[in-house]
Amino acid sequence: MPVNSPSKYVYNFTEGGRELVDLLGGKGANLAEMTRLDLPVPAGFTITTEACRAHLAGGEPPAGLFDEVNDHLRELEARMGRVLGDPRNPLLLSVRSGARYSMPGMMETILDVGLTDASVAGLAALTGDEHFAWDSYRRLIQMFGRTVCGVPAAEFDRELDAARTAAGVATDSELSPADLRHLVETYKKVFHAHTGRDFPQAPHEQLYLAIRAVFDSWNSPRARLYRRQEQIPDDLGTAVNVMSMVFGNLGAGSGTGVAFTRDPATGARGVYGDYLADAQGEDVVAGIRNTVALQELERLDPTSFDQLMSIMDRLEHHYRDLCDIEFTIERGKLWMLQTRVGKRTAAAAFVIANQLVDEGIIDLDEALRRVTGDQLAQLMFPTIDPAAAGEPVATGVAAAPGAAAGRVVFDSAAAAAAGGPVILVRRETNPDDLPGMIAATGILTSRGGKTSHAAVVARGMGKTCVCGVEDLVIAPDGQHATLAGVELRAGDPISIDGTTGRVYRGTAPVHPSPVASYLDGDPTSQRDPVVAAVHRLLGHADATRRLAVHANADTPADATRARRLGAAGIGLCRTEHMFLGDRRELVERLIVAETDAEREAALAALLPLQRADFVGILAAMDGLPVTIRLLDPPLHEFLPALEELTARVVRAEALGRDPGRDALLLRVVRRLHEANPMLGLRGVRLGLVLPGLLAMQTRAIAEATAERIRAGGDPRPEIMVPLVGAVQELDAARAEVAVALAEVDGLPPIPIGTMIEVPRAALTAGEVAGAADFFSFGTNDLTQLGWGFSRDDVEAAFFPRYLELGIFARSPFETLDTSGVGRLIRLAIDEGRTARPGLRIGVCGEHAGDPESVGWFHGAGVDYVSCSPYRLPVARLAAGHAAVVTTDDPSAASR
Numbered sequence: 001m002p003v004n005s006p007s008k009y010v011y012n013f014t015e016g017g018r019e020l021v022d023l024l025g026g027k028g029a030n031l032a033e034m035t036r037l038d039l040p041v042p043a044g045f046t047i048t049t050e051a052c053r054a055h056l057a058g059g060e061p062p063a064g065l066f067d068e069v070n071d072h073l074r075e076l077e078a079r080m081g082r083v084l085g086d087p088r089n090p091l092l093l094s095v096r097s098g099a100r101y102s103m104p105g106m107m108e109t110i111l112d113v114g115l116t117d118a119s120v121a122g123l124a125a126l127t128g129d130e131h132f133a134w135d136s137y138r139r140l141i142q143m144f145g146r147t148v149c150g151v152p153a154a155e156f157d158r159e160l161d162a163a164r165t166a167a168g169v170a171t172d173s174e175l176s177p178a179d180l181r182h183l184v185e186t187y188k189k190v191f192h193a194h195t196g197r198d199f200p201q202a203p204h205e206q207l208y209l210a211i212r213a214v215f216d217s218w219n220s221p222r223a224r225l226y227r228r229q230e231q232i233p234d235d236l237g238t239a240v241n242v243m244s245m246v247f248g249n250l251g252a253g254s255g256t257g258v259a260f261t262r263d264p265a266t267g268a269r270g271v272y273g274d275y276l277a278d279a280q281g282e283d284v285v286a287g288i289r290n291t292v293a294l295q296e297l298e299r300l301d302p303t304s305f306d307q308l309m310s311i312m313d314r315l316e317h318h319y320r321d322l323c324d325i326e327f328t329i330e331r332g333k334l335w336m337l338q339t340r341v342g343k344r345t346a347a348a349a350f351v352i353a354n355q356l357v358d359e360g361i362i363d364l365d366e367a368l369r370r371v372t373g374d375q376l377a378q379l380m381f382p383t384i385d386p387a388a389a390g391e392p393v394a395t396g397v398a399a400a401p402g403a404a405a406g407r408v409v410f411d412s413a414a415a416a417a418a419g420g421p422v423i424l425v426r427r428e429t430n431p432d433d434l435p436g437m438i439a440a441t442g443i444l445t446s447r448g449g450k451t452s453h454a455a456v457v458a459r460g461m462g463k464t465c466v467c468g469v470e471d472l473v474i475a476p477d478g479q480h481a482t483l484a485g486v487e488l489r490a491g492d493p494i495s496i497d498g499t500t501g502r503v504y505r506g507t508a509p510v511h512p513s514p515v516a517s518y519l520d521g522d523p524t525s526q527r528d529p530v531v532a533a534v535h536r537l538l539g540h541a542d543a544t545r546r547l548a549v550h551a552n553a554d555t556p557a558d559a560t561r562a563r564r565l566g567a568a569g570i571g572l573c574r575t576e577h578m579f580l581g582d583r584r585e586l587v588e589r590l591i592v593a594e595t596d597a598e599r600e601a602a603l604a605a606l607l608p609l610q611r612a613d614f615v616g617i618l619a620a621m622d623g624l625p626v627t628i629r630l631l632d633p634p635l636h637e638f639l640p641a642l643e644e645l646t647a648r649v650v651r652a653e654a655l656g657r658d659p660g661r662d663a664l665l666l667r668v669v670r671r672l673h674e675a676n677p678m679l680g681l682r683g684v685r686l687g688l689v690l691p692g693l694l695a696m697q698t699r700a701i702a703e704a705t706a707e708r709i710r711a712g713g714d715p716r717p718e719i720m721v722p723l724v725g726a727v728q729e730l731d732a733a734r735a736e737v738a739v740a741l742a743e744v745d746g747l748p749p750i751p752i753g754t755m756i757e758v759p760r761a762a763l764t765a766g767e768v769a770g771a772a773d774f775f776s777f778g779t780n781d782l783t784q785l786g787w788g789f790s791r792d793d794v795e796a797a798f799f800p801r802y803l804e805l806g807i808f809a810r811s812p813f814e815t816l817d818t819s820g821v822g823r824l825i826r827l828a829i830d831e832g833r834t835a836r837p838g839l840r841i842g843v844c845g846e847h848a849g850d851p852e853s854v855g856w857f858h859g860a861g862v863d864y865v866s867c868s869p870y871r872l873p874v875a876r877l878a879a880g881h882a883a884v885v886t887t888d889d890p891s892a893a894s895r
């Protein structure tokens with residue numbers, strides 16, 4: 001059948017490769033890739049994501065799918081010399097989900113498909129292990145019952161417990177074949193009771209039902225929640241991998257494990273992993289039994305160990321990156337069951353990218369593609385200072401770095417309900433704990449290693465996690481625990497360090513991150529390997545990026561800090577903060593002035609203060625542009641609140657006293673009171689309505705500039721007019737500004753530009769550009785006004801519900817809404833630059849510090865972004881990253 005025929009839904013592992021990841025999902029594409037590399041992969045085939053999408057759309061598998069599956073199955077049977085369901089020589093299958101993006105533990109996998117009353121004996125004969133055969137059968141009924149037919153897992157668990165108790169043994173593996181055979185009968189009854197039918201004895205029916213169940217698991221609530229968290233689109237669907245089973249539970253010479261080619265937590269070189277002898281499939285990942293370190297395998301089975309090491313080396317060179325691997329050893333024969341480019345912490349991402357450059361495996365551009373601004377942001381989190389924290393009470397596996405202190409909660413519901421920071425304390429986590437993990441600041445488990453559910457999910461979320469703390473003993477009810485022998489109660493304060501694995505009682509002191517110290521100018525932190533990697537990659541980002549990065553800074557101190565953090569100027573200097581504090585009184589006088597003389601006196605008092613502010617900022621940013629925005633907020637922000645004033649006046653009147661100035665103020669406040677201040681008298685409107693304000697601010701800028709020049713400086717102020725909606729507003733403001741500038745001699749050219757933050761300004765950008773020397777997108781207001789959202793009100797009021805409904809995946813105030821607000825921006829850039837070629841364009845909303853948005857601004861042709869000082873390194877890195885990432889590769893841009 002031709003490869004691109006629309007009816008081709010099934011690919012043999014020998015047909016595909018990693019380039020088909022969209023169609024085969026990550027797991028399927030990489031199984032094919034390993035097959036292509038001649039690695040020992042059990043034979044099998046992949047049903048495409050396209051088939052899944054067709055199934056989800058139509059509610060039924062697409063026509064012809066199962067015929068195609070049968071064709072591939074026959075081929076597989078021929079190849080293996082076994083037949084599905086054959087009573088003497090049965091082929092068993094695993095049916096595994098695998099989407100485009102890894103969603104660990106979110107969807108279903110069913111092992112041992114094909115076991116029936118008839119073939120279980122064949123399996124026993126084939127392997128010479130009756131215990132194993134019956135154990136596999138009871139696992140199938142359990143997994144199939146739960147996944148395909150929705151039988152509650154607890155029903156099976158209860159019977160398993162009962163079987164252990166009846167046999168007087170502690171673990172499943174001690175059950176005799178007769179016990180297991182009996183358990184299978186019991187499980188079948190449970191199955192019947194719940195589904196009203198017998199456990200299917202037709203192996204093909206088992207297979208078809210399992211495939212459908214994997215398709216359907218794409219839309220399970222926990223998978224949907226995970227996708228929303230991880231920003232994975234809902235319409236991709238999952239592929240299904242059908243492959244012949246290999247058995248790690250055939251005694252001590254068999255086993256199963258997971259491995260990483262480098263430490264996914266720190267990036268350190270060397271092989272990391274967990275191994276569990278005599279175990280199958282999910283036993284390792286689930287953290288149900290405590291595993292041994294992979295190095296132990298060298299002692300247990302040196303031949304397989306050596307083979308594994310050489311395969312891992314091969315994979316790392318092939319993928320040119322950290323790989324993670326699932327493998328199984330069946331009686332001394334090594335099988336590769338999965339590989340992928342492994343998830344890693346932010347620290348490991350930087351360290352590994354840097355190492356791979358040193359090793360000559362990738363170049364610096366590629367290294368920069370492998371890190372994101374979000375990861376750099378994570379590295380700027382504080383950690384627990386071991387010197388100050390005292391003795392840890394216990395140590396576990398350092399599963400996800402960072403530091404967290406909070407109160408103990410023992411379950412997801414309590415975590416979600418708690419105020420304040422909490423640490424979720426569990427034996428192990430499973431996908432049902434997801435809401436609690438989202439709510440908690442840190443996660444602590446007594447079981448499992450770096451590859452447990454808790455560890456993988458926490459790393460993905462950027463949350464601190466310590467796993468496998470043996471000194472933490474959690475009672476069977478999950479609501480009580482002891483830590484190092486001492487009771488641990490819900491509500492107790494506890495601290496965890498996910499970088500070292502240490503656990504402290506009480507609230508430990510936290511320490512700033514070395515990356516943050518380095519970025520803030522502390523040279524001693526350079527010895528740290530993470531800092532060294534950040535230094536190199538950020539340096540490369542600076543050398544590569546096209547976007548300039550400016551800071552939003554309002555004071556000389558902020559300006560100085562911004563320069564240290566790499567700002568090439570100030571993109572937004574807000575003047576309203578300069579009107580607060582002691583000076584509020586002067587502004588009040590300006591607002592309530594009833595005569596020209598009063599108003600001029602108030603302005604005259606403000607002028608030298610403003611001038612002094614600008615002198616300081618221009619000095620701190622000497623030689624670099626400082627974009628000063630004229631006064632923006634509504635005036636009532638500078639006056640006492642209406643309620644408070646009313647109360648004061650009423651009280652004075654009731655006591656028969658003269659309310660004095662309060663009465664005047666109250667009149668003014670009433671007059672200025674706005675039902676919708678956000679849409680009211682603010683921005684340029686204010687300057688046009690309040691006589692003398694624009695002139696005073698301009699004069700302060702001009703005189704400060706002149707003063708800096710006299711002092712031998714190189715001041716480069718720019719004047720920015722806020723909230724313009726029509727070019728006529730800008731023309732009027734410009735005229736007044738120009739008059740004030742002309743009154744001061746010897747000034748350099750001072751550009752006068754405008755913010756684009758009212759949708760109408762964006763829509764008429766061609767006209768506005770005629771009067772503007774530059775544009776700066778105020779994306780906060782543009783988002784507010786574009787959506788009609790009052791940010792301060794709506795975010796808390798209903799954004800959680802909107803996120804839940806999937807109306808947007810992230811708040812449009814955090815990450816630019818590219819399809820709506822972004823469209824306004826594109827249009828304004830186009831029309832602005834058509835009217836005025838070379839028009840300089842910046843962005844000064846909070847989106848300027850959001851890596852994903854920065855990437856978009858790069859693509860949209862913006863010249864610079866301007867963000868808060870502490871986000872500067874993140875924006876610099878994101879701008880460099882955007883410059884080396886091709887925009888048609890979304891996986892590289894955001895994951």
Ligand code: ADP
Binds near residue numbers: 042282337
């Ligand atoms: P997940 O994506 O949740 O890791 P997998 O599809 O990888 O789910 O399967 C779950 C477990 O079953 C893994 O530990 C895997 O190694 C094991 N497994 C899958 N297929 C086979 C197989 N053919 N033989 C033996 N074990 C298998």
Ligand code: MG
Binds near residue numbers: 326338
């Ligand atoms: Mg897996």
Ligand code: MG
Binds near residue numbers: 722723757781
């Ligand atoms: Mg604004």
